[in-house]
Amino acid sequence: MYIVLQTIFWTLFLLVLYTYIGYGLLLHVLVGFKKGDQSIKSSIAGDENLPMVAFIIAAYNEEDVIERKIRNTMDLNYPRDQMKIIVVADGSTDTTTELIQKHPGIIISYDPDRGGKASALNKGVSLAGNASILIFSDANTLVNPDAVRLLVRHYADSRVGAVSGEKKVVSGGLGMVQADCESMYWKYESHLKKLDSDFNTMVGAAGELLSVRRELYIGIPQNIILDDFYISINICIQGYLVKYEPGAVALEQASTSISEEKKRKIRISAGAFQAIGCFMNLLNPFSNPRLSFQYISHRVMRWVICPLALPFILIINGMIVYFTVNHTLYEYLFCGQIILYVFALVGYLINHFNLSSRRIFNVPYYFLFMNYSVWLGFFRFINNSQSVIWDKSDRRPFVE
Secondary structure, three states: OHHHHHHHHHHHHHHHHHHHHHHHHHHHHHHHHOOOOOOOOOOOOOHHHOOOEEEEEEEOOOOOOHHHHHHHHHOOOOOHHHEEEEEEEEOOOOOHHHHHHOOOOEEEEEEOOOOOHHHHHHHHHHOOOOOOEEEEEEOOEEEOOOHHHHHHHHHHOOOEEEEEEEEEEEOOOOOOHHHHHHHHHHHHHHHHHHHHHHHOOOOOOOOOEEEEEHHHOOOOOOOOOOHHHHHHHHHHHOOOEEEEEEEEEEEEEOEOOHHHHHHHHHHHHHHHHHHHHHOHHHHOOOOOHHHHHHHHHHHHHHHHHHHHHHHHHHHHHHHHHHHOOOOHHHHHHHHHHHHHHHHHHHHHHHHHOOOOOOHHHHHHHHHHHHHHHHHHHHHHHHOOOOOOOOOOOOEOOOOO
16 A cells, blocks of 8 residues: 555656656757757848738727737838738627727728637638738737747748747736736746747747748637637647747736636636647647647646646645654655645735735745646536636736
8 A cells, every 4th residue: 555655646746846847857958959950040031021911819898908909010010011900809899899990901800799719810810811921919918019020030931830929927016926926937838838849849829929821720619718729739730830939029917816817727727628628639649749748748737637636646645644654755745745835825815915925925826826727627627617708807007
């Protein structure tokens, strides 16, 4: 019995360690073995060589931000005659549509019946005309001026089917727990995305700024929750690469509260379980070894294995300590886990009572919060209660 508990404990413990630390370190080593720098260092020369792009924005009741988004898009350093700006006002009931119509040259699609983001993106693509590159961006994000040029330069490589920009979460100096931790998380996630891209391909891209070759775009089924993941993985399955461009940045404000962020995390988690069901063939490492290795290590492990493993690691560790004697290592590991959970509880109380926060408490709290949200997302998925209609999280406005 003791040997069995030890085996289960170390298996689960090492899986969690691999997911959050080991995979990144392994990628560092694998990327180091690759000969030469395959990244693209310069933009496509001259405006005459730039492809026609369609910049597609899905919007639902975005009256507070839509004009800012349109101005930001129109100010991009890209020839206006080479960029179509398309806004799909999916079932908006506020003044979003009227505000868009104030700006000439914007292609607008409006349907009073809300179909969800997947439906909105498909409508936007249908209006792209002769654009060879599709660029998707959220209404609540700001994009840096050279972003489009930096994205499209990668398509000089015929192997590239999609390019994603970098998502940055800003707190606006609010110092909130979720703002600070969400920003830290995305820095960590962006580093992994870069390593994935340098090694082979990204496995999932941020929908805040994602470009795709028009001919490779596969229409998104209306029931799909994670549209950006669905788009990017289908590019990989078709045999093309999804590359990461850190110079193309989409800025997004953090949620106004941890409860608002929880809504988003649960929705993403439910969508993750749906995505695993959609791409079951990628769980077979022999079908596409590199892609399966990245998909399982970066996505499946974090989406499924780690959240399930965490409570069992604590329970089994406690059982080993309780039923045996003179096992100092397990006692230290058990105490370490208890400290983690106590620090997380302190982080929760700090956030709940709006006290001055400290990262030593914030990080454990946010780590457990994310994994707890996965459990909630799992139950929502198996109950088939997650709607494809996105429920927007309240976010602080940008200071202009």
